[in-house]
Amino acid sequence: xxxxxxxPLSILIVGVGGQGTILASRILAGVVLRKGYDVKVSEIHxxxxxxxxxxxxxxxxxxxxxxxxxxGQADIILGFEKLxxxxxxxxxxxxxxxxxxxxxxNPMPVVTGAAVYPPDAEDRIQSEFPQxxxxxxxxxxxxxxxxxxxxxxxxxxxxxxxxxxEDVWLDILRETVPERLLDVNNAAFQAGRNxxxx
Amino acid sequence: xxxxxxxxxxxxRGAWEAGVVVCTAYPGTPSTEIIENAATYKEMDSEWSPNExxxxxxxxxxxxxxxxxxxxxxxVGVNVAADPLFTLSYTGVNAGLVLISADDPGMHSSQDExxxxxxxxxxxxxxxxPSDSQECLDYVKLALTLSEEYDTPVMLRMxxxxxxxxxxxxxxxxxxISLRDYSKNPSKYIxxxxxxxxxxxxxxxxxxxxxxxxETSPLNRTEEPERSEDQERLEGTRRVGVITNxxxxxxxxxxxxxxxxxxxxxxxxxxxxQLISDFIQSVDECYIIEELDSFIEDQIRAWGFSVxxxxxxxxxxxxxxxxxxxxxxxxxxxxxxxxxxAASRGPDSESANTEDRAPVQHVGRPPVLCxxxxxxxVFYVLNRLKLTVSGDIGCYTLGALPPLNAMDxxxxxxxxxxxxxxxxxxxxxxxxxxxxxxxxxxxxxxSGITALIDxxxxxxxxxxxxxxxxxxxxxxxQENPATGVTVRGEVTTRIxxxxxxxxxxxxxxxxxxxxxxxxxxxxxxxxxAAEEPSVIIVKRPCVLVRPAPARSQVSAQPPVSVNSALCxxxxxxxxxxxxxxxxxxxxxxxxxxxxxxxxxQCIGCGLCVSLCRPQAIVRKxx
Numbered sequence: 001x002x003x004x005x006x007x008p009l010s011i012l013i014v015g016v017g018g019q020g021t022i023l024a025s026r027i028l029a030g031v032v033l034r035k036g037y038d039v040k041v042s043e044i045h046x047x048x049x050x051x052x053x054x055x056x057x058x059x060x061x062x063x064x065x066x067x068x069x070x071x072g073q074a075d076i077i078l079g080f081e082k083l084x085x086x087x088x089x090x091x092x093x094x095x096x097x098x099x100x101x102x103x104x105x106n107p108m109p110v111v112t113g114a115a116v117y118p119p120d121a122e123d124r125i126q127s128e129f130p131q132x133x134x135x136x137x138x139x140x141x142x143x144x145x146x147x148x149x150x151x152x153x154x155x156x157x158x159x160x161x162x163x164x165x166e167d168v169w170l171d172i173l174r175e176t177v178p179e180r181l182l183d184v185n186n187a188a189f190q191a192g193r194n195x196x197x198x
Numbered sequence: 199x200x201x202x203x204x205x206x207x208x209x210x211r212g213a214w215e216a217g218v219v220v221c222t223a224y225p226g227t228p229s230t231e232i233i234e235n236a237a238t239y240k241e242m243d244s245e246w247s248p249n250e251x252x253x254x255x256x257x258x259x260x261x262x263x264x265x266x267x268x269x270x271x272x273x274v275g276v277n278v279a280a281d282p283l284f285t286l287s288y289t290g291v292n293a294g295l296v297l298i299s300a301d302d303p304g305m306h307s308s309q310d311e312x313x314x315x316x317x318x319x320x321x322x323x324x325x326x327x328p329s330d331s332q333e334c335l336d337y338v339k340l341a342l343t344l345s346e347e348y349d350t351p352v353m354l355r356m357x358x359x360x361x362x363x364x365x366x367x368x369x370x371x372x373x374x375i376s377l378r379d380y381s382k383n384p385s386k387y388i389x390x391x392x393x394x395x396x397x398x399x400x401x402x403x404x405x406x407x408x409x410x411x412x413e414t415s416p417l418n419r420t421e422e423p424e425r426s427e428d429q430e431r432l433e434g435t436r437r438v439g440v441i442t443n444x445x446x447x448x449x450x451x452x453x454x455x456x457x458x459x460x461x462x463x464x465x466x467x468x469x470x471x472q473l474i475s476d477f478i479q480s481v482d483e484c485y486i487i488e489e490l491d492s493f494i495e496d497q498i499r500a501w502g503f504s505v506x507x508x509x510x511x512x513x514x515x516x517x518x519x520x521x522x523x524x525x526x527x528x529x530x531x532x533x534x535x536x537x538x539x540a541a542s543r544g545p546d547s548e549s550a551n552t553e554d555r556a557p558v559q560h561v562g563r564p565p566v567l568c569x570x571x572x573x574x575x576v577f578y579v580l581n582r583l584k585l586t587v588s589g590d591i592g593c594y595t596l597g598a599l600p601p602l603n604a605m606d607x608x609x610x611x612x613x614x615x616x617x618x619x620x621x622x623x624x625x626x627x628x629x630x631x632x633x634x635x636x637x638x639x640x641x642x643x644x645s646g647i648t649a650l651i652d653x654x655x656x657x658x659x660x661x662x663x664x665x666x667x668x669x670x671x672x673x674x675x676q677e678n679p680a681t682g683v684t685v686r687g688e689v690t691t692r693i694x695x696x697x698x699x700x701x702x703x704x705x706x707x708x709x710x711x712x713x714x715x716x717x718x719x720x721x722x723x724x725x726x727a728a729e730e731p732s733v734i735i736v737k738r739p740c741v742l743v744r745p746a747p748a749r750s751q752v753s754a755q756p757p758v759s760v761n762s763a764l765c766x767x768x769x770x771x772x773x774x775x776x777x778x779x780x781x782x783x784x785x786x787x788x789x790x791x792x793x794x795x796x797x798x799q800c801i802g803c804g805l806c807v808s809l810c811r812p813q814a815i816v817r818k819x820x
Contacts, residue, residue, distance in 0.1 A: 017565065029202055029364060039202065040330075041364040044306050050596065050672075051777055052565035066452035067330075067363035067445075070519035072537050087560045106780055106796075107563035112601045112772055113781050113791075115561040138798070147798050 008061030015080025020151030156192020212338035217375035226272030229300035294342030417464030439481030612645025755802030
C-alpha cells in the first residue's frame, strides 16, 4: 500500500443516469482494493438513475469511515458531463483535481425550453479551478468503437492522476468488462490516459 | 480474503452463511438487491412475493415450519406487512426470522422518509442497525440466533447509504442447519383472543430479557479516546460523549474529534438503560446523533437525562457528514474545523472551503422516462386530453413531470384505483368521464386488484389503465407474477391479466399498444364514456427489459433524424418530453427554433415520427 496525498483520498464521480458512472466507480474500487487500500464506495440506485443527476463516491486509504464525501472534501472530481461537473464543484476541496468530459446532455427543463443550458459552464469550471482538465471523452470513445465507453475513457484520464501502475488498471478492466468488449475498452482506457485533448 | 460488497449483498451472504433456507421480498429501492443476491445461492429458496404482506406471511410460515428465514422490503413495504408483523411478534418464531427494513432517509427513491425503528417499538421486537457491509453480514447472523433464542422476529434496519455503499467484508462458509422440529401448537400459533391474551405477557417479558441482553451485547459498544499520551491535557477539559447508530456512526467517526467518546448502538430497541446511563454519567456533556426521528433520544430523555439532540440536528433528510459538522463545529477534528466554521465567522473571515463558495442554483436534472419508453405515449395522450389522472408508484410516476404533467395524485403502491373511485364518489359520474387510474403491471398485482374489486362491487365506473411493460421497471427490472418468470429465472405460470380482470367482474377489457396513438386515444375516450368499469391493458415492453426479443427489436431501429427544411418549429414533438429531441438555437436572422435529434441517445422508437405533422422527423433508411 503506497502513501497517498490525502488519507483517505476522496473521489467524486458525477454524471447523468445511464452514462456508466456506477461501473466506473466499481472498476476504480477494484483497482485501489488490489493495491491493498481500505475502500468504501457509495452509489444511489432507483428513481435517481433514470436520466437524472447521479453521483458515486469512492474513498480509499489506510482506514475509511464514511462512504460518502462531505461538501468541500473531495480531492478529485471526475465529471462525466459539464453541467453536472459545475453542479458538484462545491464538493471539491480548494486545491482539488477537477477532470471533466466536455460533453453536454440537456436536462428536461432545457429540452422543453423552460431553462437554458448554462452557456458558460466550462468557463465557470475553469474560473474556479484553473487547473481543471477537459477531455472530449465522447469523441474518443466513438473513435474507439463504442460511445458507451465514455466511462472507461474518463477512467483512463483519472489514472494519470493516481500513482497506481497501469497494469493494475488493465487487470481490473479485463476482470470487469465482458470479453467481447475488452478491446474497445482497452483502447478507450488508453485514449483517456494518453490522448488528452487539452 | 476480504471482498467489496454492498450492504445488500452482505445481507444475502450473511443469510446464506447462517443456513437460511427461505428468502422472500417484494422489490423496492433500496432493498431490491438483497433478494437478487440471495437468489444466486442455490441452497436458499428465494422468491419475489406479490407484495410485502405475502412476503412476510410466507416467511412466517417458513420460520414456524422450522427453517431459517430472511424477509426483505423497503420501509414503506413494512406498512403493507404490518398486519402479520404485529401478530408474528405474539406467536414468535420457531426457526429464526429476520425482517430487513431498508429505510430511505433523503427519499432518493421513495414517497416518504418514515423511520421504521418505530415499528420495532410498536411491534415489541428487537431492532438492529448495521453501519457497514461487514456489520450487515455479522448482524444478520446474530439476528437469526437472537430470533431463535428469544423466540421473536428481529428487525434489521438498513438505510440507503448502508444498503448501497460498498465496503470490505470477510465472507465465511455456509453453516448447514437442520430444520427445527415442527409440531402443532394451537395456543402459540392460533391467535384467538384467548390465546393472544396468554401471549402478550410473554412478549412483555421477552422485551425485558432483550433489554438485559442489550446491556452486554457486542452490538452496543463504547469507543473511548486513547487517553494515555494526552491524559494530562484532557484533565480539566470537558469530556464529550456521543451516542450514535447506523451510518451516522461512520459519519461521526469521520468528522468528530478523536477525544470524543462514542457509544455505538448496534441494537436500538430495546435500549440498554444501564449502559447508556453509565456512559452519560462518564462524560460532561452528551450528544445524541441519529438520522431522522429522535428515537433513541426520546427514550433517553424519558429516563430523565439531559442530553443534546434534535435541538441541534435536523429531523428532516439525511444527516450527512457536513450537516453533523455544521451542527457541532466545536466537536470536529482540528483539520475540519476551519472548513466548517466559516459560516459563524462571517463573510470577511479567512477563506474556507465551502461557505465562501455559496452553492449556485443550476438548472435541475430531474429523472426522465428513457428514450423509447412505452409510458411516454400514454402520458402524452393523457396530457392532450386534459384528464384527471390518479397515479401510482413506478417509473410511470415520472409522467407527472413536465412537459407531460399528466398526473394528479401519487400516494402509495396500489392507491390509484381506490383514489379514482373515491373521486368519482365525491364528484359524481360527470367528473369520472374525464378521470382515469393508471397503474403498472407489477403494482396492479401488488395491491391494485383489491381496489378494482371495490370498483366493481360498489358500482363505480372507473377506467383503469394497466401499463403492462412486462417487468418491474423502476427498481431495475425484476420479474413478477405477470412476467411468468421467477427471481431464480425459472419459467412459471404467467398471470393472465385480461382473464384476471374479467374474473373480478370487469366486462370491458381492451388491450392496446400505446404507440398506436390514434387507436389508443379512441379506446380511451370510448371506455371513459362507458357507464361501467373498464380496464385498458396498455401493452408494450420496457425498452430496457432483458432478456427480451422486444429489446433487440426496438434497438435494431436506427435513430430518427430531422429534415430541417421541413421543420416548422411547432414544437409538438417536444411535448413528448423525450430527452433525444433538442430545441436548437434560431438560425441567424430567423426566429423559429427548430428541433434536432441527439442520435447518441435515440433508439429509433419512432413515436415522434408519428406525431410530426410537417413530416420533418423521419426514420433513417438502413
